[in-house]
Amino acid sequence: MQLTLDTYRLLGRSGLRVSPLALGAATFGTEWGWGAEQDEARKLFDTYVERGGNFIDTASTYTDGSSERLLGDFTRSDRESLVLATKYTTLRRPGDPNSGGANRKSLFGSVESSLRQLNTDYIDLLYLHVWDFTTPVEEILRGLDDLVRGGKVLYVAISNAPAWQVSRMQAIADLRGWSPLVALEIEYNLAQRGGERDLIPMAREMGLGVVPYSPLAGGVLTGKYTRADLTGDGTASxxxxxxxxxxxxxxxxERNLAVAETVREVAAELGRTPAQVALAWTLHNPAVTAPVIGARTPAQLEDNLGALDVDLTEPPLSRLDAASAIELGLPHDMLAGDHIRQATAGDLKLEPR
Ligand SMILES: NC(=O)c1ccc[n+]([C@@H]2O[C@H](COP(=O)([O-])OP(=O)(O)OC[C@H]3O[C@@H](n4cnc5c(N)ncnc54)[C@H](OP(=O)(O)O)[C@@H]3O)[C@@H](O)[C@H]2O)c1
Structure with missing residues (x-):
């Protein structure tokens, strides 16, 4: 795999062209206790954009708004060529029951706040950030579509929601002629492969590009955590x-540290860094459009961008798969059995999709 940030990919069932690695901006600002100060964040942004990167990921509430505000500043000179993604549902004000959640009032309020903070008059990609278990999907879809028709948002997408709800939403959007969901942002990495059960197959079938977040499991897959970090008692490395x-x-x-150890061993054999191998593994999945990288320093960003030319082939791939395998559970385990194949296809030579 020889990718570059300007080897653009289409996002889901859309014509939008995005880089194969998105730049996560949750590290822009230090309000959460880690992250990059303004000058450092600027370096991260400039490096990514200078290499041809165009896909930037933030949210209304990242670093208490600093992330969007810094991006509003950094994108002043060239807003048009960037695909700016932000999210709504988590912008809550104490005492205001409609300020968070997926409802229409929260949606419109959050978008207005993001537009102000990002210093722009449109958002390229708006995600529903977190499923709220309460708002009817028609209300959400209609609100998203109104924003698209009004020109404040160009494309809509979803993150952190059950697969059955997302597929239902996509079917309703299609039948009503409302803007379809073009991306699914989920945690997906060698330590968290739960998306392989339903979310990722659903996304492929329904035309959503998969945008994995926390591709390094928050840094654990870089190998810098040890058993001393298990307790979180201050002796952490x-x-x-x-x-x-x-x-x-x-x-x-324990389990994730064991996965990280295999990543470290494979990286040593390939002459790459663990971060590059872990990122290359998420990129290798054909359903994945663009993992969102979460660098805090320019050195980490350089390291992570090196994943674009890691060629992961057998046997390292099998080794990583085996070390991180999960049980798929009902009905997938049952459906994968030979007797089911025999019952449904017999001796037919039928390639799975
Ligand atoms: N939709 C959602 O709900 C959601 C949730 C989470 C994240 N996201 C998005 O995804 C982005 C990435 O998520 P994430 O920050 O969890 O990603 P991640 O890549 O799994 O973790 C990033 C952390 O790993 C460490 N790191 C990164 N590159 C490294 C390297 N090369 N070597 C050593 N350590 C390295 C840094 O931690 P240290 O500070 O310890 O160095 C950094 O803060 C976010 O910025 C955000 O845009 C979305």
Whole structure:
């Protein structure tokens, strides 16, 4: 695989051209206890764009708004050539029940706030950030479509939602002639392969490009976490405040450290870094359009961009797959059995999709 940031890909069932690695801007600003100060964030942005990168990922609430505000500043000189993605549902104001969630009032309020912070009059790609279990999908889809028709948003997408709801939403959008969802942003990495059960196959079938976030499992797959980090008791070896966040998310586990160790071994054999191997693994999946990289420093960004020319072939691929395999569960395990194939296709020579 010899990719570059200007080897553009189409995002899902759309004509939108995006780089094969998106730049995550949750590290822009230090309000969350880690991340890059303004000058450092500017370097990250400039390096990514100078190499041909055009796909930038932020959210209304990243670093308490600093991420969007910094991007609003950095994109002043060349807004048009970038694909700016942001998200709504998490912008909550205490005492205002409609300020968060997926409802129409939250949607329009959040988009207005993002437009102000990003210093732009349109958002290229708007994600529903987190499923709220309450808003009717017709209300969401109609609101998203109104924003597209009004020109404030160009494309719509979804993150962190059950596969059955997303496929239902896509079917309704298609039947009503509303703007389809063109991307699915989910956590997907060698430590978290749960998306392989339903979300990723659903995305392929329904025309959503998969945009994996946390491709390094918050840094755990870089090999910089050790068993000392399991307890989070202050003896940790990882070098930033990100580790307490990873603890809260439950990412630092025996199992994930074992996966990281295999990544480290494969990287040593290939003469690459663990971050490059872990990123190349997510890129290798044909359903994946663009992992969102989360560099905090220019050196990390350089390292991560090196994933674009890692050629992952057998046997390293099988080794990584085996070390990180998950049970697919019902009905996938049952459907994968030989007796099912025999019952449905017999001796037919039938290629699976
Ligand atoms: N849709 C959603 O709900 C959602 C959720 C999460 C993230 N996202 C998006 O995805 C982006 C990436 O997520 P993420 O930050 O979790 O990604 P990640 O790549 O899994 O983790 C990033 C962290 O890993 C460490 N790191 C990165 N590159 C490294 C390297 N080459 N060597 C050593 N350490 C390295 C840094 O941690 P240290 O600070 O410890 O160095 C960095 O903060 C975010 O910026 C955001 O845009 C979306």
């Amino acid at each position: 990882a070098d930033s405040n990100r580790k307490s966040f990873n603890h809260a998310l439950g990412t630092v586990t």
